[in-house]
Amino acid sequence: MDCLFCKIVSGDVPADVVAETERTVAFRDIAPQAPTHVLVVPREHHADAASCIAADPGLMVEVMAAAVVVARSERLDGGYRLLANTGSDAGQTVHHLHVHVLGGRALGALG
Ligand code: AMP
Secondary structure, three states: OOOOHHHHHOOOOOOOEEEEEEEEEEOOOOOOOOEEEEEEEEOOOOOHHHHHHHHOOOHHHHHHHHHHHHHHHOOOOOOOOOOOOOOOOOOOOOOOOEEEEEEEEOOOOOO
Protein backbone atom coordinates (compact mmCIF):
# COMPACT_ATOMS: atom_id res chain seq x y z
CA MET A 1 0.00 0.00 0.00
CA ASP A 2 1.33 3.40 -0.94
CA CYS A 3 0.57 5.42 2.20
CA LEU A 4 2.60 8.50 3.12
CA PHE A 5 1.93 8.26 6.85
CA CYS A 6 2.78 4.53 6.91
CA LYS A 7 6.12 5.55 5.39
CA ILE A 8 6.61 8.20 8.10
CA VAL A 9 5.79 5.62 10.78
CA SER A 10 8.32 3.18 9.28
CA GLY A 11 10.96 5.90 8.89
CA ASP A 12 11.07 5.60 5.09
CA VAL A 13 9.92 9.23 4.81
CA PRO A 14 11.54 11.71 7.23
CA ALA A 15 9.40 13.72 9.64
CA ASP A 16 9.93 15.91 12.68
CA VAL A 17 8.73 13.39 15.26
CA VAL A 18 7.81 14.97 18.61
CA ALA A 19 6.42 11.96 20.50
CA GLU A 20 5.95 8.22 20.16
CA THR A 21 4.05 5.55 22.03
CA GLU A 22 3.81 1.83 21.40
CA ARG A 23 0.91 2.38 19.01
CA THR A 24 1.12 6.06 17.95
CA VAL A 25 3.52 8.55 16.39
CA ALA A 26 3.25 12.37 16.55
CA PHE A 27 5.09 14.60 14.08
CA ARG A 28 4.96 18.23 12.97
CA ASP A 29 2.75 19.08 10.00
CA ILE A 30 4.83 20.04 6.96
CA ALA A 31 2.53 23.03 6.25
CA PRO A 32 1.57 24.35 9.69
CA GLN A 33 -1.74 26.20 10.01
CA ALA A 34 -0.96 27.48 13.52
CA PRO A 35 2.21 28.09 15.58
CA THR A 36 1.85 24.51 16.84
CA HIS A 37 0.53 22.01 14.31
CA VAL A 38 1.25 18.37 15.09
CA LEU A 39 -0.32 15.25 13.57
CA VAL A 40 -0.91 12.16 15.69
CA VAL A 41 -1.31 8.88 13.82
CA PRO A 42 -1.69 5.24 14.78
CA ARG A 43 1.24 3.08 13.65
CA GLU A 44 -1.29 0.66 12.19
CA HIS A 45 -2.98 1.77 8.99
CA HIS A 46 -6.61 2.85 9.29
CA ALA A 47 -8.00 5.07 6.55
CA ASP A 48 -9.87 7.42 8.86
CA ALA A 49 -11.50 7.82 12.28
CA ALA A 50 -14.56 5.80 11.30
CA SER A 51 -12.45 2.85 10.13
CA CYS A 52 -10.33 2.94 13.26
CA ILE A 53 -13.35 3.10 15.57
CA ALA A 54 -14.91 0.16 13.74
CA ALA A 55 -11.76 -1.98 13.85
CA ASP A 56 -10.19 -1.01 17.19
CA PRO A 57 -11.94 1.65 19.29
CA GLY A 58 -9.23 1.47 21.95
CA LEU A 59 -6.67 2.59 19.39
CA MET A 60 -8.72 5.73 18.69
CA VAL A 61 -8.65 6.44 22.41
CA GLU A 62 -4.86 6.02 22.39
CA VAL A 63 -4.54 8.45 19.48
CA MET A 64 -6.67 11.05 21.27
CA ALA A 65 -4.76 10.52 24.52
CA ALA A 66 -1.46 10.96 22.67
CA ALA A 67 -2.81 14.19 21.14
CA VAL A 68 -3.62 15.56 24.60
CA VAL A 69 -0.11 14.64 25.81
CA VAL A 70 1.36 16.50 22.81
CA ALA A 71 -0.77 19.57 23.58
CA ARG A 72 0.53 19.50 27.15
CA SER A 73 4.16 19.07 26.11
CA GLU A 74 3.79 21.88 23.55
CA ARG A 75 2.47 24.03 26.43
CA LEU A 76 -0.79 24.92 24.73
CA ASP A 77 -2.13 26.19 28.03
CA GLY A 78 -4.52 28.67 26.41
CA GLY A 79 -6.35 25.88 24.63
CA TYR A 80 -6.05 23.92 21.41
CA ARG A 81 -8.06 22.17 18.73
CA LEU A 82 -8.08 18.42 18.02
CA LEU A 83 -9.37 17.70 14.53
CA ALA A 84 -9.71 14.58 12.40
CA ASN A 85 -10.82 15.32 8.85
CA THR A 86 -12.83 12.30 7.74
CA GLY A 87 -13.71 11.84 4.10
CA SER A 88 -13.75 14.08 1.06
CA ASP A 89 -16.31 16.66 2.24
CA ALA A 90 -14.00 17.36 5.19
CA GLY A 91 -11.04 17.76 2.85
CA GLN A 92 -9.12 14.72 4.05
CA THR A 93 -6.07 14.44 1.82
CA VAL A 94 -4.05 11.69 3.49
CA HIS A 95 -6.05 8.51 3.99
CA HIS A 96 -4.32 7.31 7.13
CA LEU A 97 -6.10 8.43 10.31
CA HIS A 98 -4.48 11.52 11.77
CA VAL A 99 -5.56 13.91 14.49
CA HIS A 100 -4.39 17.49 14.03
CA VAL A 101 -3.25 19.24 17.21
CA LEU A 102 -3.52 22.98 16.55
CA GLY A 103 -2.73 25.80 18.93
CA GLY A 104 -0.39 28.56 19.99
CA ARG A 105 -2.75 31.40 19.08
CA ALA A 106 -6.48 32.10 19.19
CA LEU A 107 -7.97 29.85 16.51
CA GLY A 108 -10.76 31.01 14.22
CA ALA A 109 -14.25 29.57 14.30
CA LEU A 110 -14.87 26.34 12.40
CA GLY A 111 -16.99 26.15 9.30
P1 AMP B 1 -5.80 16.30 6.01
O1 AMP B 1 -6.08 17.39 5.02
O2 AMP B 1 -6.65 16.36 7.24
O3 AMP B 1 -5.81 14.92 5.35
O4 AMP B 1 -4.34 16.57 6.54
C1 AMP B 1 -3.19 16.10 5.95
C2 AMP B 1 -2.07 16.91 6.52
O5 AMP B 1 -0.85 16.24 6.24
C3 AMP B 1 -1.94 18.31 5.94
O6 AMP B 1 -2.08 19.27 6.98
C4 AMP B 1 -0.55 18.32 5.32
O7 AMP B 1 0.11 19.55 5.47
C5 AMP B 1 0.14 17.22 6.09
N1 AMP B 1 1.27 16.60 5.42
C6 AMP B 1 1.32 16.18 4.13
N2 AMP B 1 2.52 15.62 3.87
C7 AMP B 1 3.23 15.67 5.04
C8 AMP B 1 4.54 15.26 5.42
N3 AMP B 1 5.39 14.66 4.56
N4 AMP B 1 4.93 15.48 6.69
C9 AMP B 1 4.12 16.10 7.57
N5 AMP B 1 2.87 16.50 7.27
C10 AMP B 1 2.42 16.29 6.02
